Amino acid sequence: MKRIAVLVSGSGSNLQALIDAELQGQLGKGKIVGVLSNKANAYALTRAQQANIDTAIISHKNFPTRESFDQQMHQQLLDWDVDLVVLAGFMRILSSDFVSQWQGRMLNIHPSLLPHYKGMHTHQRVLNTGDRFHGCTVHFVTAELDAGQAIIQAVLEVRHSDTAESLATRIHPLEHQIYPQAVQWFCNEQLIWCENQAYFQNKPLQVQQIFCSSD
Ligand code: GAR
Secondary structure: OEEEEEEEOOOOHHHHHHHHHHHOOOOOOEEEEEEEEOOOOOHHHHHHHHOOOEEEEOOHHHOOOHHHHHHHHHHHHHHOOOOEEEEOOOOOOOOHHHHHHOOOOEEEEEOOOOOOOOOOOHHHHHHHHOOOEEEEEEEEOOOOOOOOOEEEEEEEEOOOOOOHHHHHHHHHHHHHHHHHHHHHHHHOOOEEEEOOEEEEOOEEOOOEEEEEOOO
16 A cells, blocks of 8 residues: 655645545555645645545744754654655645655646746746647656656647636646546556656656647
């Protein structure tokens, strides 16, 4: 069994997709054992409680430094005896110490086709540039923000009528497809990390892409 902790700050629709996938037997050997939020009012916590998953609230506001906050999270993850950390709308930048402790065992989802549009406001930035394609990426987390090795991307074609809101609405369900898939690969050891390199089905990882029709 692979013990999974999900880190959240907000609504937790990706957490819900992971909970649903686990219930449907689609996380392979993965089991969500804890949900950690830095915000006490995150709706994601309600989702976890409804699914009888242990929760922890660690507010960054109660810590003098990023490092001390991260150390407290690290301790909680050790207490849960976690094999995989899944960032699902967790809106804090992590210290390099924390990231290196979980290197190869921590995934994130980001609403763009990385390496394009790291950081915030990705949908508006895609529209401003006039890109034809947009999407979302699950990637390993490294100390540099949104720069770790990409595992799977869902790609869609931008419509002339799209707004930042419509793109977010169209991309969210794609996130809910690709995140459980990546977690399943990790939990079934089809996706592994060894000496600073990710392997997928015994070959060096190349990003897997799924193209989604615009209908
Ligand atoms: C998701 O769209 C995710 O891609 C984004 O936060 C949202 C969380 O939604 N993450 C980032 O922007 C990380 N840089 P959710 O709480 O409904 O899962």
